[in-house]
Amino acid sequence: MATQHLLEVTGLRVTLGDGAALRGVDLAIRPREVLGLVGESGSGKSMTARAIGRLLPRGARSAGTIAFDGADVGKMDGGALRRYRGQVAMVFQDPRAHINPVRRVGDFMTEALRTNAGVKKAEAYDRAAEMLGQVGLHARNLTRYPHELSGGMLQRVMIAAALLTRPRLLLADEPTTALDVTTQAEVMAILAELRRDFDMALLFITHDLELAAAVCDRTAVMYAGQVVEVRDAELLHTDPLHPYTAALAAARPDIGRSRARLRAIPGRPLSGFEAPAGACAFAPRCAHAAPACGQAMPELIGVDGGMARCLRAAELRGTLGVTADA
Amino acid sequence: MSRGLMNKGKLGVAGNASAVVLGVAVLAAVAGPRLAPDNPTLPNLQIAWVGPMAGHLLGFDFEGRDVLSRLLAGAQSSMLGPLVVVALAMAGGAVFALTAAWRRGATDAVISSGLDVLFAFPGILLAVLATTVFGAGLTAAAVALAIAYLPYVARVLRSGALRERNQPYVQALEVQGVSVTRICLRHVLPNMSRIFVAQATVLFGYAMVDLAAISFLGLGVQPPAANWGVMISENEPGILQGYPLPALAAGVCVVAVVIAVNVLGERLLDKAVR
Amino acid sequence: MLAGSLLVASFVIFGALYLAPGSALAALSGGRALPAASIAILDQRYHLNAPFLAQYWYWLDNAVHGNLGISITLRENVSTLIGNRIWTTAGLVLYASLIICVLGIGLGVLAGLRPGWLDTSALVTTAVTAAIPSFVASIVLLLVFAVKLGWFPALATGGGGFRTDVKTFTLPAVALALSSLAIVARVTRAAIREEADKEHVQTAISRGIPPRQVISRHILRNAAIPITTVSAITVASLIAVSAVVETAFSMNGIGAYLVQAAQSKDLAVVQGISLVLVTAFVVVNLLADVLYAVLDPRVKLGTKAS
Numbered sequence: 001m002a003t004q005h006l007l008e009v010t011g012l013r014v015t016l017g018d019g020a021a022l023r024g025v026d027l028a029i030r031p032r033e034v035l036g037l038v039g040e041s042g043s044g045k046s047m048t049a050r051a052i053g054r055l056l057p058r059g060a061r062s063a064g065t066i067a068f069d070g071a072d073v074g075k076m077d078g079g080a081l082r083r084y085r086g087q088v089a090m091v092f093q094d095p096r097a098h099i100n101p102v103r104r105v106g107d108f109m110t111e112a113l114r115t116n117a118g119v120k121k122a123e124a125y126d127r128a129a130e131m132l133g134q135v136g137l138h139a140r141n142l143t144r145y146p147h148e149l150s151g152g153m154l155q156r157v158m159i160a161a162a163l164l165t166r167p168r169l170l171l172a173d174e175p176t177t178a179l180d181v182t183t184q185a186e187v188m189a190i191l192a193e194l195r196r197d198f199d200m201a202l203l204f205i206t207h208d209l210e211l212a213a214a215v216c217d218r219t220a221v222m223y224a225g226q227v228v229e230v231r232d233a234e235l236l237h238t239d240p241l242h243p244y245t246a247a248l249a250a251a252r253p254d255i256g257r258s259r260a261r262l263r264a265i266p267g268r269p270l271s272g273f274e275a276p277a278g279a280c281a282f283a284p285r286c287a288h289a290a291p292a293c294g295q296a297m298p299e300l301i302g303v304d305g306g307m308a309r310c311l312r313a314a315e316l317r318g319t320l321g322v323t324a325d326a
Numbered sequence: 327m328s329r330g331l332m333n334k335g336k337l338g339v340a341g342n343a344s345a346v347v348l349g350v351a352v353l354a355a356v357a358g359p360r361l362a363p364d365n366p367t368l369p370n371l372q373i374a375w376v377g378p379m380a381g382h383l384l385g386f387d388f389e390g391r392d393v394l395s396r397l398l399a400g401a402q403s404s405m406l407g408p409l410v411v412v413a414l415a416m417a418g419g420a421v422f423a424l425t426a427a428w429r430r431g432a433t434d435a436v437i438s439s440g441l442d443v444l445f446a447f448p449g450i451l452l453a454v455l456a457t458t459v460f461g462a463g464l465t466a467a468a469v470a471l472a473i474a475y476l477p478y479v480a481r482v483l484r485s486g487a488l489r490e491r492n493q494p495y496v497q498a499l500e501v502q503g504v505s506v507t508r509i510c511l512r513h514v515l516p517n518m519s520r521i522f523v524a525q526a527t528v529l530f531g532y533a534m535v536d537l538a539a540i541s542f543l544g545l546g547v548q549p550p551a552a553n554w555g556v557m558i559s560e561n562e563p564g565i566l567q568g569y570p571l572p573a574l575a576a577g578v579c580v581v582a583v584v585i586a587v588n589v590l591g592e593r594l595l596d597k598a599v600r
Numbered sequence: 601m602l603a604g605s606l607l608v609a610s611f612v613i614f615g616a617l618y619l620a621p622g623s624a625l626a627a628l629s630g631g632r633a634l635p636a637a638s639i640a641i642l643d644q645r646y647h648l649n650a651p652f653l654a655q656y657w658y659w660l661d662n663a664v665h666g667n668l669g670i671s672i673t674l675r676e677n678v679s680t681l682i683g684n685r686i687w688t689t690a691g692l693v694l695y696a697s698l699i700i701c702v703l704g705i706g707l708g709v710l711a712g713l714r715p716g717w718l719d720t721s722a723l724v725t726t727a728v729t730a731a732i733p734s735f736v737a738s739i740v741l742l743l744v745f746a747v748k749l750g751w752f753p754a755l756a757t758g759g760g761g762f763r764t765d766v767k768t769f770t771l772p773a774v775a776l777a778l779s780s781l782a783i784v785a786r787v788t789r790a791a792i793r794e795e796a797d798k799e800h801v802q803t804a805i806s807r808g809i810p811p812r813q814v815i816s817r818h819i820l821r822n823a824a825i826p827i828t829t830v831s832a833i834t835v836a837s838l839i840a841v842s843a844v845v846e847t848a849f850s851m852n853g854i855g856a857y858l859v860q861a862a863q864s865k866d867l868a869v870v871q872g873i874s875l876v877l878v879t880a881f882v883v884v885n886l887l888a889d890v891l892y893a894v895l896d897p898r899v900k901l902g903t904k905a906s
Contacts, residue, residue, distance in 0.1 A: 053806050055802055055805060055806055055833040082807065082808040082810075084808075085806065085807060085808030085809075085810060088703075089806075089807070090803075090806045092799065092802075092803065093871070094799070097800065098803045099800055099803065100803075100804075100821075100822065101800070101817055101897075102821065102822055102895065102896055102897055102898075103817075103820075103821075103897060106889075111804070111807070111809060111817070112807040112808060112809060113897045115809055115810065115813055116807075116808050116809070116810075147898045147900070157802075165807075175620075196795065235705070271684050295725045317888040366709075369857050400690075407801070427617065439604075442605070442606070443604050443605045443608045444605075444607065446841030447609055447612070447878065448837065448839070448841075448877075448881060449840075449842065450843065450844070451840045451874055451877055452617070452839045454843070454858060454859065454870065454874070455612075455613065455616050455862075455870060455871075455874055456616075457862055458861070458862040458865060458866075458867055458870045459616045459617075459867070460617070460619075461617055462862075462863065468652050479855055494633075519864055531731075535733040538733060538735070539733060539734070539841070539844045541846060542735045542844060542847070542848075543843065543847055543859045544859065544863055545815040545859065545862055545863065555735070556740060558735055558736065559735075561848075562739055562848065565742050565743050565747060566747060566754055568740065568747070570743050570747075571740075573739050574739065574740070577735075577739060577740065580733065580736060581732055581733070581736055584731045585728075585731040588730070588731055
């Protein structure tokens, strides 16, 4: 595509202590696009978001490039970094842990505006009140403390706060996982609506393949610290390119089908730290593994409009779909 | 007290060094008076404040007594006093903690708030009060300190006791009809032994400091009996007159044992919590 | 709850009268033989013929109104005797508290925010000073700073004007503060470390808030809760230990006086000073609870600062 990518991550590797948390992440987000990032725990999706948001823990070393609007994020400092943070906002999984419990909601929301953008207090609070309205909360919540609000309300506060700086990219790390199902739906709806209203790109991290399919334009799948597939969201379901994605989709319980046992993927998910260096990390659990898979690390290559990290991707084209029960 | 546990597991360099220091102190406490080369209480004013010399490594104190002998003799009361305090406080605390944990509900509430209320009494103050009324001496001071420590000990043991109480093996024993006392003594307490001993060790340090302070104030062990706290107080004038060794030597003894006990206690607490 | 503590404490203080072997009269007189007139006065003042609880009530009532009885040894009002000496003790405790708060918290904050040589040296120093009881610290400080270096006077009596007082009170204040410094510094360091790792700090960083503000508005502000609590509790503990330091430095505060009264079995004085000290202790703890509730909006006043 000719359009400039808003965010481009190339060959991102992150080491923490002795082990590798991320072993090769490549993704790109266009302006106003919704990219899903799916994977099980330990796959490295949160770490990816943190890397993009320059929030890596102390002692983490990273290689590869993250480019925002063409500029190298890793090299930003001072003023440039602050501006970047204004353009790329994060929403976290557990809102109660991520909001300072001893300060009021209004303080939390307006803090960045007042310190960074130098906005006067009154105006900042006005903007915050208005944004609260957009997420369906009353302005009186500004004077409340976080412990007086429910989890769902807090998540909406967090989203509203993130949007105050009019970011061009929103990184949402499992924003609804900690909420109950009804609240999940509400928050998702708000997120979708605001994304359209504010013209934002969204990186939506989740472990729920279905949710990603419903919300995202494209989806990337991660396993053991690497991106193993990138595909149009709908096609990911019906026509996946990577055996892992196929297995994930098949393992999902489905009311429509009736089966005696849930189809689980044998073995357990590997994290980046445990994955072998010179082989495909998924091979031991893969139903389509060949001897070559254990001998070389597959590269992420373009296949039929998407990307897949599999030596046999071309061979397996069209055979991995969710079809009849085997 | 902590001798049996010195063999269990690694204690690290500091832990082992502390164990050694503590061992020496215990030895002195047990055999001190017999190990002392000279009479620790007989005054000989002609050689008051004389400095170290052959056969008298630490010199003489304000009444001409050999400092080393007096330190060795003093180890007994300096170590035994805190031991008694700890024994009383732990025993009493355990009784309250177990009762509160067992009966729960109203009994627990009453005991807990009752003990909370006692927290207002600093140990030294209670000891001063006790010695005024009952006369100065180690017994009154030790008992008073034990009572002052009770709420703290009971609180710590209570949470451990509650945890044990909720374990399935306890319910199994209850169903079998085993008596509560038996369950506590033969099963619950032994399972809490790690935190029990760790807490006792830490408490020993506190008791030692408080008791030495009380003796320093003249309300605990009475001179001419040998005691490290007493030695510091009676030799304090020496500091101002240029003979600091006797008071300092006693001070070093106290500090060394307290550090050893603290280090050991911390190590044991670490292992108990894990 | 704390009022209850105070009440029970006052009850214990009063009850000591009857715990003593022998009669209440013997306890009050400290075993001395008294002329009949004095006995009559004691009888009347303490209502010795009334039932126990009534006596307690009279004593408490008197105490609250400032009448703490008469010293058997000095034949003066206990309240007056206390009043003369209380400022020495107050000054000492305040000075020591200042040292603890400034040095202890300061050291803890620095060690918490910057890992490195400062941190390790702080840990080691505090580990050592924590084990030094105040009476040992007193004699060491006397030896080094008063005798050998002559920087400070050895005897510390109050009332010499502010400047001289500060100088004379420095050594005793340091002796009093030393062992408590360690725990305040350690708790501060731990609190800062713990807070810096919390998720809400990550949120602040992710929004580009400058590091200085992240530290002051989030790390320090939140860590202030446990730090204030431990500082207040530590200051409260100073109140009792001040007696030891006052004795070591021959200061004329109420702590030293308490010890002297105990030695001469002057029960009225002991009871009076005990009551004052316990009240101060409870008041400081109460302040700790109030501060805790102020700093942490999740807590309602009335719950205990853990």
